[in-house]
Structures are given as C-alpha cells and as structure tokens.
Amino acid sequence: MAVPKGKKVDVVTLGCSKNLVDSEFLIRQFKANGIEVAHDAETPDGEVAIINTCGFIADAKEESIDTILEFAEAKKRGDIKQLYVMGCLSERYPGQLKKELPEVDKFYGKFDWKDIVSEIGATYRRDLMNERSLTTPDHYAYLKISEGCNRTCSYCAIPIITGKHVSRPMDDLLEEARRLRDTGVKELQVIAQDLSFYGYDLYKSYKLPHLVDELAKIDGIEWIRLHYAYPAGFPLDVLKVMHDNPKVCNYLDIALQHISDNMLELMRRGVRKNQTYRLIEEMRKQVPDIHLRTTFITGHPGETEKDFAEMEQFVKDIRFERLGVFPYSHEDDTYAHKKYKDDVPDEVKQERADRIMDIQNGIAKEINQAKVGKTLKVIIDREEGDYFIGRTEYDSPEVDQEVLLHKEENRELQKGEFYNVEITDSEDYDLFGIAK
Template sequence: MIRAGFVSLGCAKNLVDTEVMLGILADNHIMLTDEPAKADILIVNTCCFIDSAKEESISTILQMADYKTNGVCRGLIVAGCLGQRYNQELLDELPEVDAIIGTGSWHRIMEAVNAVLAGERVLLTGTVDTIYDEKMPRINTTPFYSAYIKIAEGCNNCCSYCIIPKVRGHFRSRTIESVVAEASMLAKRGIREINLIAQDTTSFGRDIYGTARLVDLLRELVKIEELHWIRLLYCYPKYFNDELIQLIATEDKLCKYIDLPLQHAHDEILQAMGRHDSLQDIEILLGKLRRNIPGVAIRTSFIVGFPGETEAHFQFLKKFMDRQKFDRVGIFTYSQEEETVAGSMQNQIPEEVKQERYHDLMSWQCRISEELNRNLEDQTVEVLVEGTNPEQPSVKFGRSYREAPDVDGRIFIENTAESQPGEFIRVKIVQGFTYDLLAERIS
C-alpha cells in the first residue's frame, strides 16, 4: 500500500485544504503516515503570505526532499499558495520537487500522486475558482472536539500589501445549507467547538445572495444541539453590522470573541493600505462591540513598517493601542511583496526600523495584556480542557471563550487531574500573566 505524509503550513484556511486532500487520499486507499521517513509520497501544503512564510515553506520542502535519499520517498509534491504563485519557477529551480498543485487544484491530488508514481513531473495550477463543500471527504487533524469550517474562499478587498487575491482568487461563499450540513456532520462526530474562517467572514454571502448573510448562517448553526461554542475568525470590520453585534451579544453558543484585523490606526496609512475603514469607523465599531457585548474579548493585528510610515504614524498607533487596550494583538513587520501595489511604493522602510518598531510594539502590548489578564483575577469562566501539563500531571490546560485555538494563550488549571480533553469545566482565575492564566477548578 502506498503511504503519504503531509506537512501543512500557514493559516487555518490552508489547514482545511490539507484536511480535504487527506480525505481524498484516504478514499483512494492511500495510507496516511505522520512519519516522513516511511512515506512513499510527501506533500507540503505551503504558504507565501509574507517573506517569513515563503522561507519556512522552502525550508520545509528541502527538509522533506532529504527523505528521497534518506527514506523511501518516491515523490515530493508542493501544494498551496507558494505552488500557485511560483509554479513553473519552483519546478525549474527545485529539481527535488516532482509535482506542483495550485490553490484551485487541491481536488486533483490523486492525479498528482499517480503522475509522480509513474515517474512524471507535473504542474497542476490554473484558474482559482474552486471551494470545497460538505460532500468532499475530509480528515480532521485538529483535536477531536474542535474543528475549522471554511465558509468562503478568496478575497475582493485587494489591500495594497496583500497577495492573497492573486493566489486564492476572488471572494466566493459556500451556501448556508452547505456550511450547516458540514457543521452538523462534525457535531455528530463529537466536535463541540467550530471556528468559522474565511479571508473575510463578515462578507459571507454577498457574492451569491447579493447581501451579507453571516447572521442568517449563525442563526442556523446555533440550532445544532451538540455544538457548544461557535467562534468567528477573520472578521473584516467593514461589514460588521449592528445585527451581527446583537446576535453575538444574545446567543450563548456564539463566543464573545471578536477577531478584527485592523492593520493600522492612522488614516493616511489605512488609505495607503487600501483599507476600507477610517479611524473614526474603527473606533465607532469598537465602541459598539464593548457597549453591547459584555465581557467581549477583541483580537486584532497590526503591520509596522508599511511604506511611508513615519515615526509620527507609529507613535499614533501606539497611543491608539494604549487607548483601546486590545485583549490580543498580532504584530507583523511589513513584507515587500512583488505584484502588489505596496511593493512598488516609494519610501520603503529599512528593515532595521521595522524590527525596532516591531519589538517596541510587542513590548507595548505585553504591558497591556498583563494588565488585562490581572484584571481577570477572581473571575469565574468556563474552560474547554485540552491537555495535561507534562511536568505537572495534576495541572491541566485549556481555553475559555477568550482564547482562540493555536493563536492565543492558555489557562492552566490546578487540582483537576480527573478532567479530560474535550470537557467543559468552570474555573476561577487565580493569577494573570502576559499571555497565560492560572486557575483552579470550581465545578
């Protein structure tokens, strides 16, 4: 039997593509292995969003290529964003690679496998217009109690720094019925938490229904009895409307957690980035979220070192962060990408200045995060148990509604050795730190 090994890089959206390809392979009697040295076929699902992601992808491809001499690997396949963007170039420059599958060709994974096993080198890219649905086979690689559901693919926002529309295509939603059907199937398999993802979740439905239908989708999803938490990720602020805020505020299953990538706060930089929101728009939305959703946790992301960002722009951003006190913040240095508007802009910022601003802003947010986490002390929250601290078996760790999987901190829970992964328990926060919390079980 042919064995295949997979490495999935980048975001959760890429991970869903990986899981669908795994399902297709399994349906075609390919045995899956997590030991690269035992794999006949190795597949790397790549990311190319920024320079560091491209570097990680290339490094991983070369690491996997070693198994062609130090293992039993007969073929190396590169899938995903890097393959879509640099297809022929990768084949020409990396002779170790036997096949390239673009972001719109994941459904052709068996075609690539069969070609490679026959000794051929193939390039399977082209129009990016596909999206999976509930009928596609899929093997979850996340914990048995949690899963991602991709509700749309591609993006129409065309921010000046971003390559995603070129490698993922135009924005295209799934139907409400398709998403609900998949969520229902996952729930029947034991999934208790679903995380809805897309490049722009708040635009869900605008392309096929003529208007945003995220609220309608959520109203159907909360009816699924087995689901306990439904979390929204990647919420573009432009279409975050009052109806959505009210639903999150009143529906218990919807996590009071808002992932709202803002990228900057100064209007001049926002305009240069091609963002569709002004500082005033952003502050009005943040005010509504906090007034209407008690206990809301807000995550955002910022880019420092964008072309033309002055020291005054940067200090303005710091003051904005200090004023708003976000619960979670991801900070990135601007990556100059070819084929983007920002990539050809004048006034590119030196790398050392980007790094200085990155570390400055990280330190700034650390202070804010620690302050906010200390304010949580003595509060009672519900926690989804995820595992055991290997150094202290009596200490479990997990997440509350305030922490998204993979990107946020953990809550460590003392004196709860009997708790098992996938269980929801009540805890009291004992101590808050910069990223993590210490708690004790109360029920």
C-alpha cells in the same frame, strides 16, 4: 489504477488554518481509498510526501521553501519515492518552482489539489466532498466559509493567490458542521480571509449573522468563534447574534493593521480613523464582554514617526485583549510593491513592532489580573507535564493564551469536556485555575 496495498502518505501543512482545512479534505479522500496517512509527523516515513505551502509573506515563503528542500533531499536519499507540492506558494510561483525544484514530481495550486488523489492512483469521491479527517483535537474544528478576497489592500498578496471572494453555500456549511458535530466536535472556529463579505456573492446581501445564527442551532455545538473580519462594511447585526446567543463566543478577530488616516489611505483599507474608533465603541457597547483580537503592520511604505505614534496611542486607548504585530513585508506584485518604495528600514520596522508589543504586554497582564477570582467556562485541550491545558471562550487555539490547571490541585479532567474553573493566578499571557 489501483492503489498499491499498504501505501502510506505524509501530509505536511504550513501556514494558516485555512490551509489546514484543505489538508483535512485531502486526507479524508486518501483514507477513503485505503491509504494510510500521517499529518505533520515528527519523522515522516511514507512513500509519498505532500507539502501544503504558504506564500503570504517572506518568512512563510522561506519556511515553505526550506521544507520542500528538506523533502527533496529525502527523495534523493531514497527515503521517499514521490514528492508533491500544493497550496499558496505553488499557486503564486508555479513556473519558477518547477524550474528551480526539479526534484518535485508535480506542483498543484490552491484549488486543484483534488487532482493529487488521482495522481497517486486513487479515486476522488465526490460523495465525500464535505467530509474531512480532522488533524485538530477531536473536540474542535475549523469551518472555512469562503475563499479569496475582494479587498485591494496595498500590502496583501492573498487576492493574487486566491482570487476574488467566493462564499460557500450556506447549506453545505451547515451540512459540514453537522457532520463535524457527529464526530464529536463541540467548538467551531469559523474562518475566512474576509468574514465580513460572506454571502454577498451568492445571496446579494451579507449573510454572516444569519449563518452564525443557524450554526448556533445545531445541537451539540457549544462554542462558535469568529476569525478574520474586516472593518470596512462589517455586518453589525452579527453583534446582536453574539450578544443574544451564549453559544457564540464573545470573541472577534478583526485585522485593523493601522489607525492613522495617512496610513489607512496608503494601505487602501477603505476605512478611516474615526470610523474605526466608532466601530470598536459599537462592538463594546453591544457586546460589553467582547474580547477583540487584532493585528497591526509596522513599517509600511510611507509610515512616519507621527503615524506610528498614532498607532501607539490607539493601542493604549482601546486596550485590545489580544494583539499581534508584523513588520511590513514588501511582497511581489502587490500594489505597494508596484507603487511604493520600501522606505522604512528593517530595523525600524522591527523596533516599532517591539514597541507595540511592549505596550500590549502590560495591557494583557492587567486584563489577566482582572480575571483572578472569577469563574470561567473552560474547555480542556490536552495534558502537558503536570498540567491540564484548557481555554476560555476568549481564547482561540494555537494563537491565544491558555488556562493551566495543575494536576495536584484538580481532579482528573477529560480532554474535550467543559468545566467551570476558578481563576487563581495569572501571568502576562496565561491563566491558572482550579476546576469546581
């Protein structure tokens, strides 16, 4: 079936960067078929709308449903002709969504989104399966190295949605990275639900250190940043790669979630408090300049004030460079939902999260103040008002702080280029500087 000439598709991506990668693969297929595509447009005006949903926690599910309803109303008004939903939410609740949202033409899950291409009358091209149309700025891209997760954390719905861990072959990843380099990408954000487990299913050993080492050999790639490692079974060899290779950013995103042994056991994390302290000590010993990003959950069933006090002390002891907190969400079909009562009141969950962030605000401010007077390598992401906006190797796009360079104090700076920047001032979560 031929695609009508001039057909336009709007793709809307919700949730994490792993979803974004799926959208980019899909958009590449559309464009190869001569279809005009807009991504996350402020005013969608295509004939077809495709919503790539998140179904991880309550807030994300609510955002996904609200967006679907908004586009369903647009379809009723005749503003769009077809509406499709893909991603984690429709993978998790396919029957319920079909029943409650009849305005949606068809639902696709997390892994069968390729069928959307033929659904709208185009042809899926297997020769382009490792190619994407980037929605990020031209100079950086996400590289998703695996799907799924083999962990059994009590609170997490990801394995329910995505299934067991499946690593992508290393040759495919290196080919994709070289293709991204050829389009102008200089910075790779290496992502997975569990980086630590990469390669074991394919090669019977943990291959993250080897993969990162091979990615660093690609000419033109200048920064490689690692997201979403797991503390249990963390491949320590990756620290040597990070220390020895300047292309590998001194940055690691490793979700710890809690520190008290009581909570780590209830959460089924497979690691204990003393092991966690030792792991972080080893990270900072092998990579003295490492900046750690982590997340915590407050109010998981069974969390006492004593457990929470241990978390507070942990944050004070370790002084994480980057930190986020999420109040616990009692998710359908998870181990915690089946086995535990959601016994911490919502207001207590939030109050505890706020207390952690109050501590972290002071730590972040002190860490930033210590950078004043230093010269750091910065990549420029964009212009915004009176500023050029950039990041250091310690900062991932969208989630971390930025470096602001006032146009009156700096020469014309180019997006996607690296500069040595003297840090002249700081705020809690931003730096200011002048390019040398």
